[in-house]
Amino acid sequence: MKYFDEIEKNALSRHIPVMQKEGIEFLIQIFKDHHCHSCLEIGSAIGYSAMMMASNIDDFEIETIELNEERFLEAVKNIAENGLNDQIHIYLDDALSFDCQQLIHQQFDCLFIDAAKAQYQKFFEKYMPLVKDNGLCIVDNLDFHGMIFDIEHIKNRNTKQLVKKIKRFKDWILNHDKYDVEYHQVGDGICVIKRKEKR
Ligand code: SAH
Numbered sequence: 001m002k003y004f005d006e007i008e009k010n011a012l013s014r015h016i017p018v019m020q021k022e023g024i025e026f027l028i029q030i031f032k033d034h035h036c037h038s039c040l041e042i043g044s045a046i047g048y049s050a051m052m053m054a055s056n057i058d059d060f061e062i063e064t065i066e067l068n069e070e071r072f073l074e075a076v077k078n079i080a081e082n083g084l085n086d087q088i089h090i091y092l093d094d095a096l097s098f099d100c101q102q103l104i105h106q107q108f109d110c111l112f113i114d115a116a117k118a119q120y121q122k123f124f125e126k127y128m129p130l131v132k133d134n135g136l137c138i139v140d141n142l143d144f145h146g147m148i149f150d151i152e153h154i155k156n157r158n159t160k161q162l163v164k165k166i167k168r169f170k171d172w173i174l175n176h177d178k179y180d181v182e183y184h185q186v187g188d189g190i191c192v193i194k195r196k197e198k199r
């Protein structure tokens, strides 16, 4: 496995929530097992997860959307410096209003949602149609540092609201009749979502 330890350390020191090592390794294994070759990522931050995927999975392309300009510019630099321009295409935009016509691919093997947690359902509903019939969607941070299991004891009001929204998404998707969901207690909680039937 190729790692970008400097970039990871540097991100964590500035509280940029890049994927935990355990989580990204798990994700890469799932993509390999499912023979995925294309991914749409929501939330690039400084490009760490996209670079990990592009460097560790054969014949893999990623399109990724980031809202924050400073992070976007840093991602562009990291991607270029590591020779990954052919594999990673990054867009500076709010994924909620992003025009999907700009994407190079119109169908992806997988969707990876790792952006604003309160909006997970909106991201899912907007982008799941771009996933192939037998493709998958992966959602990160569904445990929110374990807080999701003990909502009543969260003191901070905003945090409580956010954790409630994450729980609402988790309950919604776990009970959805069109999707099969596997929940994995890896990293900060990862869901693997697949369609039950072809469209
Ligand atoms: N996937 C990255 C980490 C992403 S952190 C990695 O593991 O390396 C989450 C990112 O989502 C943040 O940088 C944040 O700016 C971005 N984000 C939040 N809301 C967004 C939105 N509506 N559209 C696009 N990006 C968003």
Ligand code: MG
Pocket: 017, 018, 019, 114, 140, 141
């Ligand atoms: Mg995350």
